[in-house]
Amino acid sequence: MSNIIDTLADASPELARLRRRRPEAVENAELTFTALFEPADEGDVPLAWRYGVAAFVAGLTGLPTASAFYRELLEDLEDQAPGLAEAVDAAVARGASDGPYWHGDFVLFGDVIGEASEQFAAALDFAHLLVVHPKDSTAAVIGHLQTAGWSDNGIVTLAQLIAFVTFQLRVVHGVRVLGGVDAGGVQRASMSGRAHGVADPGWEPGPRTLLPEVVAPTKFVEHSLGWRAWVPSLDKSEFTDEHRDALLKPERIDMEYFRLLARDPEVLKARTLTDLDIFYNTDGGLGRAERELAATVVSRLNGCEYCASVHQGRAKQEGGDAEAISRLLDEGVTADLGTPLWNALRDAAVALTHTPIAFSQQHVEALREVGCGELEILDLINSAAFFNWANRLMLSLGAADVPKRYR
Numbered sequence: 021m022s023n024i025i026d027t028l029a030d031a032s033p034e035l036a037r038l039r040r041r042r043p044e045a046v047e048n049a050e051l052t053f054t055a056l057f058e059p060a061d062e063g064d065v066p067l068a069w070r071y072g073v074a075a076f077v078a079g080l081t082g083l084p085t086a087s088a089f090y091r092e093l094l095e096d097l098e099d100q101a102p103g104l105a106e107a108v109d110a111a112v113a114r115g116a117s118d119g120p121y122w123h124g125d126f127v128l129f130g131d132v133i134g135e136a137s138e139q140f141a142a143a144l145d146f147a148h149l150l151v152v153h154p155k156d157s158t159a160a161v162i163g164h165l166q167t168a169g170w171s172d173n174g175i176v177t178l179a180q181l182i183a184f185v186t187f188q189l190r191v192v193h194g195v196r197v198l199g200g201v202d203a204g205g206v207q208r209a210s211m212s213g214r215a216h217g218v219a220d221p222g223w224e225p226g227p228r229t230l231l232p233e234v235v236a237p238t239k240f241v242e243h244s245l246g247w248r249a250w251v252p253s254l255d256k257s258e259f260t261d262e263h264r265d266a267l268l269k270p271e272r273i274d275m276e277y278f279r280l281l282a283r284d285p286e287v288l289k290a291r292t293l294t295d296l297d298i299f300y301n302t303d304g305g306l307g308r309a310e311r312e313l314a315a316t317v318v319s320r321l322n323g324c325e326y327c328a329s330v331h332q333g334r335a336k337q338e339g340g341d342a343e344a345i346s347r348l349l350d351e352g353v354t355a356d357l358g359t360p361l362w363n364a365l366r367d368a369a370v371a372l373t374h375t376p377i378a379f380s381q382q383h384v385e386a387l388r389e390v391g392c393g394e395l396e397i398l399d400l401i402n403s404a405a406f407f408n409w410a411n412r413l414m415l416s417l418g419a420a421d422v423p424k425r426y427r
Contacts, residue, residue, distance in 0.1 A: 024053050025188060028085050029195035038394055039195070041304065044297035045402060049188065051290040056181045057093070059286075064174035068094060068101035069140050070181060072108050073147050077185045079112030080151045082376030086189050087112075104140075107133050111144050117215040119152035119375040120322050125217030126156070142168035143178055145221070146416070150182045152214075152375055154415040155323030159250040161416065163226035172228065172251050176283040179416050180291070187409035193377045194401030197384055198394065228252065234421035237325045240349040245329045246421035247414065253279035268292055280417060291409070298402045306392075306399035309340035310365055313357075314403035315410075316345065317369040321353050324411040326420040331407075361390040368397075369404040 023046065026036045039046050057070055075090035094105045110132045117127070127148045133141035142165050149157060165175050225231055232248035253276050254263065264270065266285035272278040281288040299311050312335035319327035332349060336342045344362060347355040353370050357363050364386045371378040379401075387397050414420075 028192045030201050031195050035199050042297050045294050048290040048293040055286040064171045065177050068097040072104050074185050075108050081189045083189050115148045115215050117152045118213050121153050122155045124153050126221040127215045127217035139169040147182045150412045154412050157416045159225045159229050160223040162250045163229045164223035166226035166228050173283045180287045183409045183412035187405045190372050190405035234419050237422050240328050243426050245326050247326050248421050249276050249280050249418040254282050298406050305395040309335050309338035311403040314369045315407045317366050318373050318404050318407035321373045322411040326414050364390045372404040
């Protein structure tokens with residue numbers, strides 16, 4: 021059976037078999053793709069817009085095979101969206117940037133797309149933010165989407181689509197490098213840093229935008245954090261059997277984050293099952309603490325205080341070096357983590373998080389030198405890639421909140 025990631029990665033039979041040591045992750049990443057790009061019901065997000073946003077994300081990320089794949093899907097719908105593929109090409113050229121960065125310009129695409137597609141232009145504004153500087157997300161960004169005509173269900177699907185593609189491309193690239201294909205890295209879409217934009221795009225929260233009272237963390241912390249949504253979650257009374265099934269655990273209906281993602285239940289279920297296999301399938305491969313380390317490194321670099329707070333704790337619970345993890349939170353991703361293994365894992369996770377992706381044969385060789393086999397390296401790729409998905413959802417759909425007991 022064909023698999024999109026295997027195909028785009030040009031994975032050898034050996035690597036394809038190795039990926040299936042994490043069978044639920046492989047199967048559910050594919051099911052996520054199907055739910056997002058081959059839905060039984062397009063709902064509020066037309067197929068052409070889905071393909072166009074994905075082609076834009078792939079173009080910014082710098083993977084030619086993936087760019088061509090999504091662009092071909094878009095070209096197949098030329099009769100439904102004439103000229104959209106060319107407009108996306110122009111948007112990629114405008115938005116090419118090195119990331120992740122914080123407190124940077126917002127790049128806008130309305131004049132590239134044209135007034136007739138204000139809603140799609142807003143999707144590209146949102147996608148550029150999520151791909152290159154997700155830390156700069158605010159409630160006003162949600163207001164921008166809502167003002168442009170995006171429904172709440174559509175916003176959740178759009179955020180999932182963008183975040184999923186950032187995960188998918190990092191797995192594709194990592195597998196290509198692990199297999200010796202494109203060992204020199206991706207085509208860099210930008211050699212000059214950040215694309216020019218505006219410091220303040222003038223967006224404001226809309227009438228439907230939630231503005232919960234939160235106390236934002238001022239640093240990366242080693243205690244638990246709360247999280248509050250900017251997009252209305254489903255009310256418990258609205259949950260169908262499909263929504264409840266997507267939660268996997270009944271108690272998650274009491275969690276705002278899961279009630280929000282349940283607006284697209286098929287994607288939520290597949291995403292959660294992907295997550296569980298990547299981090300909890302301990303049939304060989306990388307240790308649990310090291311997978312959680314990768315999640316923490318990615319979250320620290322992307323600026324997601326919530327995810328970093330959760331996964332630094334899990335890394336410690338699994339036996340990770342608490343002092344090294346504290347240094348990572350305090351000093352950032354250049355901190356010395358104490359051992360050659362952890363420093364090599366850190367370097368690889370950082371390279372996988374950069375846009376365009378910087379992971380190369382050099383990182384593979386460094387991991388091998390500290391004792392990592394092929395499955396351990398694949399686990400590192402999966403773990404780092406997944407938190408490029410998770411961070412973008414947490415940062416774009418709501419805000420971290422310091423619980424009262426820690427204020």
